[in-house]
Amino acid sequence: MDGTTAQLDDQDVRWVSQFALLNAPSATAALFEAETFALVAEPQSPLQDVPWAIHDCGDAETLTDLFDASSYTEVLSAMSRAQMASIGTTTVRSLAGQLMQLTLLTFGQQSTYMLALLDPTTTLEVAEATPGSSIRTRIECDGTGSITATDGPPGSYASIEMELGLWAENLIAPSDRPEYRLAIEQVLSGEPYVSLQSIGAAQGLHFGVTIVQPDKTVIIDLHDRSHQVAAIDSLKRSQAQFDQLSETLPVGVFVIEAEGRTKFASEKLREMLGPRIATEFGWLESIHPDDQALAAEAFADLPKNRHFNIEIRSKQASGEYAWSRWVGSDVRDEDGLLECVVGFVEDISEWSELNHQIAYQASFDGLTDLPNRITLVTELRDRLEAQKPPKMTGVLFIDLDGFKLINDTQGHSVGDIVLLEVAQRFRRALRPKDLIGRFGGDEFVVVASGITDEDEAKAIGRRLHDILSTPVLADGRIITVNASIGIALSGLDASSSEQLIGDADIAMYEAKATGRNRSVVFDATLRARASQRFDMTVDLRHARRRRELRLVYQPIVDLQTDTMVGAEALVRWEHPAMGRISPAVFIPLAEEIGLIDDVGEWVVEQACADLDRLRGQGLVDTDFTLSVNASAQQFTNVAMLATSTLASLNQYGLKPSNLRFELTESVPLTQIPDAANRIRQLTNYGFGLAIDDFGTGYSSLGYLTMLPFDILKLDLSLTAQLEPGSPALAVVDSLTRMSHEMGFKIVAEGIETEKQQTLLTDAGVQLGQGYYISRPIPLGELIDLLEA
Template sequence: MDQAPAPDRPPHGDEGDFQRVCARNLLDASDEVIYFKDLQSRFLWLSKAWGALTGSDPDELIGLTDFDVYGHAHAADAYADEQRIIATGTPLVNKQELETWPDRPDRWVTTTKFPLRADDGQIIGTFGISRDITRLVQAEQEATRNAAALASAHAEISRVEAQLRTVLDTSADAIALYDAGLRYQYVNTATERLQGLRSCDMLGRTDRELNRDSTVLQIWESGLAGVLATGRSCSVDFSVGAGADRRDFQAHMAAHRDTDQGRTVGVVTSTREVTELKRTQDELAHQALHDPVTGLANRVLLLDRLHGALARMKRRPGRIVLLFIDLDQFKAINDTYGHGVGDKLLVETGRRLTAIVRPCDTVARFGGDEFVVVLDEFCTEEHAHATADRVVDSLSAPFFDNGHELFVTASVGLVVTTDPSATGEDLVRDADAAMYQAKARGRNCYQFFNPELRDRAAKRYAVEADLARALERRQLRLEYQPLFSLHDQHVVGAEALIRWDHPDRGIVSPVEFIGIAEDRGLIVSIGTWVLHEACRQLAEWSARRNPALPALTMAVNVSSRQLSAPDFAGVVKDVLDRHRLAPTQLCLELTETAQLLDMTEARDALADLARLGVHIALDDFGTGYSSLAHLMQFPANVLKIDRSFVNQLETEGRGREIVAAVTATGHVLGMTVVAEGVETTGQLERLIALGCEQGQGYLLARPLRPDVLAALLELGSESGPPR
């Protein structure tokens, strides 16, 4: 066969001169710093990229070493690497390191170094290439920290990667040099591997002559032609294969310029495979917009779709319905059976909601046990009612897991809008307010939004915001309701009652904010503060009390969340030790007893507290969750009779018999019986007659400030029993 004609050569002298021109173009066109050193690691020559990096003449470094330029630690590492290369002849490839400077910011680089050999093969020094990857490292860190900004981060990473590509034959990237006729003038080994051809089969020929894939060829030749025509660099993306065999590539094309006149005489290309990067980016993009547990849309994607639906309404009138769904009993199941079962319940909830709605609708997990459904496109109010009914019915059906039959219900808030000027955030807020109204109605139901609910929600949110800062602003304080011995009406202790002195609202009742503190996860920090402050106050009173008198006690209310917190018993012990109180001086009152029975952490904490010697009281006994069955489940020392029974002591009926039975039961179990809400002399006399040991109520004393109770204690110890 006839051989292909020899490629035309630019008029630069003999073959050696031409190669030197090519080498100089390759070296000076590179964005990397390229340098040559002697056996003592002294600089012999540096590329122009050094000047672009430092603003100084590369010739100024001739004869110097890294110790004259960089920080000592980096210079020492570089010297050790180069001496090892000289000794062994083994190159150092793509070492990532932090390049430190005494007079400028540090930068991340990848360094490749090789032995510098004379014509006879003898090693006479080293040469290397330093690639600045600082922006790449920073971009990758930013992508990890902020998955929601992945799209823009990817563009930045791609731009940085394009700037960092090299034109060196030793690069892991596929590098090639084209002439003005799009013929190969140089290819490295990575290009040979990529094309599946030897360099001798490629030099002097075009990609079209090499029968490159037509789809890729169209993209590739268009990019090359653009660089030749404009002299401006560009990047192109292309892929080879399909499906599981698909491979993705990115290429950077830069002008190869004539060194004398600066005109474009060819193109330098650097190509790398980014298949794994693309897959990773696709996965991160999916994770940034979807909930990792349920696979549903997350809050970011939900709001994006809401904004899109509202934008469509500006072009074509319509109606959007948003359902805000909260699972009522999820926390109890999560605490009882663990997060694994809780996650399965969330997944099943998402599956049921998805089965209810149309493909054009959106189901999202908003956070925790909250879900949002957006009904878009031709949604009528009748359809909204029907969907809400199906949601409530579907989620009230039992869930099954490993033989467990689990029950939850859903409180659903709905908002309907035909206003395209509304915002997604407004719709979510209004539906959330309606959901809270559904909870207030008894749960397991739905509620449509009305403006009155917005005002109510705004007040609740204001309380939440203020409560989050109330502790640090020292707006919380304690009052103390004295606890009396009914036999002689001496003060034997006190119950700590929290008060919130709000700068604008005045004194806020615990009824208004304790539930909010529970919902928003503030109750543990508030409860810990109450425990510390109550024990501090008890220690102060005890220090002034006649040591011959019985030790005072302090009752503190605790919630299930506190008992479930890590090492709650340890926290209590630390508080008692800090204030030098005996464990028997502290009584922890429980009100959520039925819920506590299903919580392993709470039961363990109560057992630890009992071993510590702290007294445990069942509050509001006989009402709500507290019942006779719970006396066998908790290591309780104190039984508190609810005020609703005490109020019936002077009326016709069975109130007296009930109080007598409760008192007798407590005594049989060795418990101290305390009556709440004693307000009349008749109630007091009947309680004494029934053998009730202790009591509290407005007849005996209202909740008092610490200084007033201190005075009462001094009066009681010096002047006889107060009345």
């Protein structure tokens, strides 16, 4: 049969020859067109005389003449699959029952051929010995995990084909066949051997291929590396996932070998702690020297604890140390021995700073930076436990006098300035070993260790008073600050920190009750008074509801005519168990516990009711005026004071001019912002205003031009000094002349003798009150006096 190879160049012919020789050295070979199945070439010369091995195919003119008709569908299907891959191999049965390998070959863009290799040494019976066996099954059943083929039975590729149902090239994935073919050519060209470490197989396996040619015999050894490749791929995927995860996490990841060497440091960790962390022992070098022992201990305890979680200072990439959290767990080998430690480092510097701030705020006052109550009590407890007799520990409880008024009138911002300045002054006045803290509000506590006696504690109190003698300048205002101080010493009666502070607190209240701006040392009798004062506080809250408050009136008379023109209403508290309680005791208490507005409202309401009764009985005319004392705290809210007062006046049909407010001069008006405007707002309603106790406290002629008052009341201390030719009388003469020029009247308080009344009358004083005229009397006695 004639053939032609016009379409094939020499290189193509040589390659086909080598392919046929390698795959089936003893087989008959023929080349057919892939589409028409027509025979293309059939060389007549022996193999050694021609460049390629195409053997006699007998009478076959087309490819279909070589295989059984029952295999026709299988051949077409194989060709279709092969054409899709550009190269492929399948095995069918020939008419003679032999195995025939069909391989699709492509040269150029359009020339496609089918090479048929028919091995006469094989039989159908042999081919069917292991029908359908897979490569994996064959290799797994082979004890060595490999297949070795030579150029002749039983290790030839034909024998592999018989065992596996596949020809040699079918074992190789299409993508790896060019590399496989090149290796074949290299061996046939003289290379002693070629090793391909990873070749993909058609059924998903991976082979290591070794091709050798000892003694002109080609041996191909295919090793199944599928498990190895799968393991490597899995490891690569795990490593990639680990790398991606370590860079995604907001923490730095590390792996440290059992010997302490750094095995892995993520990029995030290198960013946090600098590149040295990736060096051999860089992780340990990055830890603060003072924390290295803790870190070493955590690693040393891994055999027992299996993990660690520590907070230490680590040197950052910037060179600064910052707090970080190191968390690690052990990884062990098959024998249970420590292999490495894996974990992460978290930057907790912000959290640590926040935690520090929280801890600081829990222990120190936010305004003054002084220790707070909790810290003070704890420190006092520690000092008491460490105290060695005969030395004592002293506690000084300090309360700023009138500070609530500063806050209410000047505002809390000014109050804060005052507190801060006072705290700084107290620090300067104390000894280095003394501790001062803010107990709350306007209260401070000093813990003084190593006190020898009561006098030493009093000396500390005097220094505190002295350092407050200079007024505080706050927001452009001059604020006078005084303090009441209670002193208690350990080893006398107090046995605990709480009791010692409580005793000092009791002594402080005694200092307030006895005049303020002073120090009092605690003794056992004060505890009974404190208990009584507590009971009084509770009872005062219910005094109005229980109708225990009373009003008494001290008449105010015209000294020229001896006619009663008004009266001062004075509140009294008739306690069911304690009897009559002085206003000097319960009025400051009412101010302290926030009841002064309630008490003041009751006084105005009751005074209006009593005045209405006097007018109803025709005992007084419409110009008769009642005076009531107003606390400086009430003047801080003029609108509320005016509203409640007008409501009471309207209830009884009275005019605002029937009521006069007395403002005691003991209250420094400089501490009431816009004092003149506030008081003017009140007088604009028509109320009268009297300056009480003029001549004491903060006497200032500036008041006479600043405030819209109509009555000036001379303090009884000035009245008591009146003698003919005395300085006190000269002051009275001057004030009388001034009153005529400025249009206000003077009321002399504390008239107790006829002589005093005569001197005041002769000096031109218009009005007066005192025990010589009448003591404070109940309403019934006032009625009797008016009716007389």
